[in-house]
Amino acid sequence: MNGQVADPTRADVKELLNDRNGELSRLAQGLLGTGNTNRFFYFPTHDEPTTPANWGFRYDDVTFPSSDGTKLHGWFMPAKGRQAKGTVVFSHGNAGSLSHHLGFVMWMVEAGYQVFMYDYRGFGRSKGELDRKGMVEDVKGAFDYVLSRKDVNPKKLVSYGHSLGGAKSVTALAEKNPSGLRAIVIDGTFASYQAMARIVGGQFGADLITDEFSPKDFIGKISKTPLLVVHGDQDEVVPLSQGKELFTLASGPKTMFEVKGGHHGDSLARNDGAYRKRMLEWLDGVM
Structure with a gap:
C-alpha cells in the first residue's frame, strides 16, 4: 500500500454496496423468499481486510x-497532525463491515x-442479531460512547451517515439529539423502507x-441542527427522488x-474531491 487512502470507487460500490442489479435483486429475493423483514436490507460480513493502521x-x-x-465494535481515529475541529460519528451502509467503508472517512x-466509525449489531465484530429498531439504538450508543471520551469536545459533534447509515442516524437523532450536535450529513439515503x-x-x-423507523417520519423532528443532504443524480440503488423527499421534509x-454524475457511494469523491471541499466549507460554517 502507498499510504494514500483509496476512495470508494465505482468498483468498490459494486462490490460492497452493490448496484441495482446486485443489492436490490438480493432485496427482491429476500422479499420473495423470507418472512423475516428485519433482514431484507442488510448484507453484513465479518471480515476485516484492512484497518486504519494499514494506511x-x-x-x-x-x-x-x-x-x-x-x-x-468500533474504531476511533484522532485527527491527523493537528487539533481536532470536531468529532464525526460515521454510520456506514448496509453491506460489509466497517473495514470496507474506510474510504468514506479517512x-x-x-x-x-x-472520526468514530462502528459496526451495527450483526456486522463485523459487533454482537447481536440484525434488527431495524436495534440498529437505531446502536447509533445512540455510538454517540454515548463518543461523549464518554475525554478527548472529545462535546460541543462539536457531527453525524455522517451513508445510505442505510443516514436512515438510522436520522431516526436515532430525532429521538435523542445530543446538545453538542452541530451538523448532520446524509449521503445517498432513502426516505422509506417500503419505497x-x-x-x-x-x-x-x-x-x-413495514415502514417503521423510516427517516421520512423522523427528519422533520430535527428542527435546529443544520442538515446536509448529498445525493448523486445517477444513483442506481437509492433514486435521487428519495434524497429530495428527505430534503423537502426537513424542517431545520x-x-x-x-x-x-454521482452514483451510490462516490458522490463526494467525484470531480477530484470538489464536493468534499464543499462539505468541509459547509462544516466550517456550522461548527
Whole structure:
C-alpha cells in the first residue's frame, strides 16, 4: 500500500454496496423468499481486510455498548497532525463491515476531524442479531460512547451517515439529539423502507414489510441542527427522488448537494474531491 487512502470507487460500490442489479435483486429475493423483514436490507460480513493502521493512521480499537446493552465494535481515529475541529460519528451502509467503508472517512481525518466509525449489531465484530429498531439504538450508543471520551469536545459533534447509515442516524437523532450536535450529513439515503421495496417488488414487495423507523417520519423532528443532504443524480440503488423527499421534509436549516454524475457511494469523491471541499466549507460554517 502507498499510504494514500483509496476512495470508494465505482468498483468498490459494486462490490460492497452493490448496484441495482446486485443489492436490490438480493432485496427482491429476500422479499420473495423470507418472512423475516428485519433482514431484507442488510448484507453484513465479518471480515476485516484492512484497518486504519494499514494506511498510516493511528486508531483505538474499542468495544462499547449500544443503548440497549448490545456489545458493539468500533474504531476511533484522532485527527491527523493537528487539533481536532470536531468529532464525526460515521454510520456506514448496509453491506460489509466497517473495514470496507474506510474510504468514506479517512479524508476527514486528514482534514482535521477525529472520526468514530462502528459496526451495527450483526456486522463485523459487533454482537447481536440484525434488527431495524436495534440498529437505531446502536447509533445512540455510538454517540454515548463518543461523549464518554475525554478527548472529545462535546460541543462539536457531527453525524455522517451513508445510505442505510443516514436512515438510522436520522431516526436515532430525532429521538435523542445530543446538545453538542452541530451538523448532520446524509449521503445517498432513502426516505422509506417500503419505497425501496416497491422499486424491486412492486406493491407486493412493499406490502411484505413495514415502514417503521423510516427517516421520512423522523427528519422533520430535527428542527435546529443544520442538515446536509448529498445525493448523486445517477444513483442506481437509492433514486435521487428519495434524497429530495428527505430534503423537502426537513424542517431545520438545510442544504443539498445534487451531484452530477454521482452514483451510490462516490458522490463526494467525484470531480477530484470538489464536493468534499464543499462539505468541509459547509462544516466550517456550522461548527
